[in-house]
Amino acid sequence: MTDAVSPWLVVGLGNPGPEYAGNRHNVGFLVADLLAERMGGRFKAHKARAQVVEGRIGPPGLGSRRVVVAKPSSFMNLSGGPTTALRDFYKVPVANIVAIHDELDIDFGALRLKLGGGDNGHNGLKSITKSLGAEYHRVRFGIGRPPGRMQVADFVLKDFSSVERRELDYFVDRAADAVETLIVDGLERAQGTYNS
Numbered sequence: 001m002t003d004a005v006s007p008w009l010v011v012g013l014g015n016p017g018p019e020y021a022g023n024r025h026n027v028g029f030l031v032a033d034l035l036a037e038r039m040g041g042r043f044k045a046h047k048a049r050a051q052v053v054e055g056r057i058g059p060p061g062l063g064s065r066r067v068v069v070a071k072p073s074s075f076m077n078l079s080g081g082p083t084t085a086l087r088d089f090y091k092v093p094v095a096n097i098v099a100i101h102d103e104l105d106i107d108f109g110a111l112r113l114k115l116g117g118g119d120n121g122h123n124g125l126k127s128i129t130k131s132l133g134a135e136y137h138r139v140r141f142g143i144g145r146p147p148g149r150m151q152v153a154d155f156v157l158k159d160f161s162s163v164e165r166r167e168l169d170y171f172v173d174r175a176a177d178a179v180e181t182l183i184v185d186g187l188e189r190a191q192g193t194y195n196s
Helices: 024-039 082-092 123-132 150-157 162-185 187-194
Strands: 008-012 043-044 048-059 065-072 097-103 111-115 137-142
Touching: 008 024, 008 082, 008 162, 024 048, 024 065, 024 097, 024 137, 024 150, 024 162, 043 097, 043 162, 048 082, 048 162, 065 082, 065 162, 082 097, 082 123, 111 187, 123 150, 137 162, 162 187
Parallel strands: 008 065, 008 097, 097 137
Antiparallel strands: 043 048, 048 065, 111 137
16 A cells, blocks of 8 residues: 655666667666656766656645656666665655566557566566565566567667667657556556556
C-alpha cells in the first residue's frame, strides 16, 4: 500500500557512460530524463552513487506528489546498492519505488505496469530485489526479442534500430505518462490506461 505523504522514488535503469546512451538496455534512463525535464529539474550527483532530480508530479496543491527521479551511476547489475541508499536517504517506503526497465518479453514500445513479481532474468531487477525485496513497482518497456540467433546480451547492449528510433520518442513519452499516472492516480488506473 502506498502512502500519500512519503516521497516517491523513480529509478530509471541503465548503464552509465556515453557508449551505452542509445542502447535498448538504457530505455529506463531515457524515461527518467524526460520525467526530469517535465519536472523542470537537472540531474545532480548524489552521494548514493546516482544522479537525482527532486520535484513534484501531478496537479498543483494537494494532488501533487513529491518525487525523486534517479539514474544509478553504477552498472545495471549493481542497481540495488544506489536504489537502497536513495530509499534510506529519502525515507521512501518500498511500495513507493518505481523501477523503469527494458523488457524482452514484450513487443517494442508496449508497456506493462505491475507491483512485485520476479526479475525475468533482468540483472537490474535482480539486484534491486536482492536489496529491497520484490514489492516495488515496475514499468516494463518492451524492446522485443533478439532477431535470429543473436545473443540477448548483444541485443540489449545495441542501440535501437533506425526503424525503432522513429517511434522511440513517442513510446518514451507514453512511458513517462504512465509513471505519472501511477504516482498520482494509482496502479489500477495506470494499468487500465497503459498496459498493452
